Structures are given as C-alpha cells and as structure tokens.
Amino acid sequence: MGVPGSKKVLMLVTTAFEPDPRVYREALSLQSHGYQVTVVAWxxxxxxxxxxxxxGVTVWRYRRKAKVGGRFRQLGGFLGFFRYAWKKLCQDKYDILHCHDLDTMPVGLAARLKGIKVVFDAHEADYYNLYPPPFPTLFEVLERLSARCADGVALTVGVQWQKYGGWHILRAVQLRNVPPRSFAERAALERRDDERPFTVGRIGFIKKGVGIEELFEALARLRHDGYEVEGLLAGKLHPDIRAEFEERLARAPYVRYVGSVxxxxxxxxxxxxxxxxAVYTRWEEHRYITPTKLLECLACGVPVIANPVGDVAQLAEKYGGIVLVEEPTAxxxxxxxxSLLSEPSRLQRLREEVARTRGEFTWETMEERLLTLYAEVLKS
Incomplete structure (x- = not known):
C-alpha cells in the first residue's frame, strides 16, 4: 500500500524507546509502506x-530524570515532555500525530485544535483504575474525550472493545503485540512432537507470578503418579528468585533450564x-492485560494452559487452543x-484449533489493520 507524497508521522511515547517492541513494529510497518516516521520518547x-x-526511524529523546509513577510528583516532568513534543511537532509539518498511551494525549488534544490528524493508541488504558479516587474518574473523562476527539483509535485487549463501543467510537482497530509470521513459521517447521517425552514449560522471563512454582509442583505430582512428562524453561532469570529457583531445579532433573535465549x-x-x-497470579494489573507470552505461544502453534486474566477467556471461546483454569494453583x-496426558485426542484437537487460527496472532495481521486505519484517518 503506497502513500502519495510520503506522509509524515510523529509518534509520542513516555518511555525511553530502546526500542519498545509494539511501537517499533508499528513504526517499521508504516515506514516500509511509504510513511516517514519520527518518534519522540522520554x-x-x-x-x-x-x-x-x-x-530509518528517527528517535528524539526528552532526557529528564524521573521515576515511573508518583502521580503529581511527575507533573513537572510531564509538562516538560509535552513542551518538548509540541516543539518537535511544530518544527515540521506532520500529517498524523500518533499518541501511544493516555499520558501523551494532552499533546494530541492540542494537535486536534491545530488541525493535525491524531491516532490515539490506547494500549492498556484501564491501568488508571489502579489509582485511588478520584484519579480513575478523572482519567476516564480524559480517555473518553481523547477517544472521541481522535481521528482513529487502536486498542489492545478485548475488554476495551465493550467500553469503546459504548462510547460509539467507530474508527477503531485492535493491535496486539505479537511476533512476525516468519517467527511463528520457524516453530512450526522445527516441531517434532513424536521424538520426545511430553514437554510442558515457559519461554519467557522467569519470575514470580507467572506459574513457575506451580509448574514444578505439578510436574512432581504427575511423575509421582507415573506420567512421563518433562519441563522446559527458557528465559532471563529474575535475581529475586534465583536461589529458590536453583534449589527447585536441583530437585527436579526432569526440568531443563536453558537460560536466556x-x-x-x-x-x-x-x-x-x-x-x-501461562498462569498468572491475580495481581490487580492482570485484570487489564492479556499476557504477550500467551499470544506468542498461539502464534507459534503451541496450546496453552492459562487462567482468565485480561481477555484470555474471550480468546479461548473465540479461537480455542487454550485450556482454562480458574485459579493459578499447582x-x-x-x-x-x-487431562491432556490421559486424553491425547484432546491435545490433538487443541493443536488443530491453534493451527487454524495462529495467523490471527502474527504481526502481518496487525500491520494490515494499522495501514487500513491510517488510510481511513487520512481520508477523514
């Protein structure tokens, strides 16, 4: 999809952009289809x-030290970032301002008054519910205003669709942080299920709250009951659990940890x-996010055992490939x-479900939605 006249896009993020995976993928997708993309980060x-x-993506950084969080304590930092972003916006003529997260939308609202088209990329905007009153109400007012004033909206989790539908936001797409198709196809090509014991595990950051302790306990119980099952873990190990993890690993020779990959x-x-x-401790923030690792598993054609955080239950109903457990317990x-070890046909059915729908969880699908949104915004 070509873009006449090389339309110019300015993206705003209040992170350092090292780069941020989803923001970077969006920028590269736009860049590869004829847009000129600049990112302003904090x-x-x-x-x-x-x-x-x-x-080819230019990144300007506002360099001011500040801790994440802190509500009013960061007000000065945000005002400085807004001034910096506004100066960059006014220095050159941009066709679209793409605001990532609610905390960049004050610049977006000002840009709309200036006649610049704005895309509001909400990510997990429901995080404002984690703040004490009256902040959730104030942030919801800002979010509703932002969604209605923006020329286009990008959402992440399914629960946002219900809320935004109630606000009658019509020009919206769902963009998830998922891997490219080539990444997923490699997993499918290298799969040799019949050449090894039944293997269960996690490929990702090894830390508390993501089911590691529960997996060790479950494997010990199943092997005690005579099931031939092994564990595989790959990913960076959080230092806070290193001693406990190494102790568990020493007692479980049937679990292989390959380190960071x-x-x-x-x-x-x-x-x-x-x-x-992908079983997650029910911390408050997990009400509002769908784990990226779960989506990555589905893209790679791997069935997942998960508990219903974010919109996991809706994904299980719509696409299959997920075994839901109500509580994240051993x-x-x-x-x-x-149940999967005792009923091989059930596991096969899950694999078939994942194989049919895994294209939904690759970046090429998200890219098509993003480009469609941009085309509609430019026409509006």
Missing part, C-alpha cells in the same frame, strides 16, 4: 542518546513444547495437564 534515566535512528532462537524452543503454561495446573 528517557527518564537520561542515559540514552538524545537522537538515534533505527532502520536470543530472540531469533526462541522459535526453536517453542517447537519443543507440547503445551505451554492443583489446577496438575489436573489440566493430567
């Missing part, structure tokens, strides 16, 4: 260069899994795995 540690270029090699490890685990995980 480096809160003031440690990165003020100007960088990534694959370069991103291009990740599909090789997904190919070794019969089923992945008992629930054990029974879910036992």
């Amino acid at each position: 480096d809160r540690e003031a440690r990165l260069p003020s100007l960088e270029r990534y694959d 370069p991103y291009p090699e990740v599909p090789r490890y997904y190919a070794k899994l019969h089923v992945a685990v 008992e629930a995980l054990t029974e879910a795995l036992r």
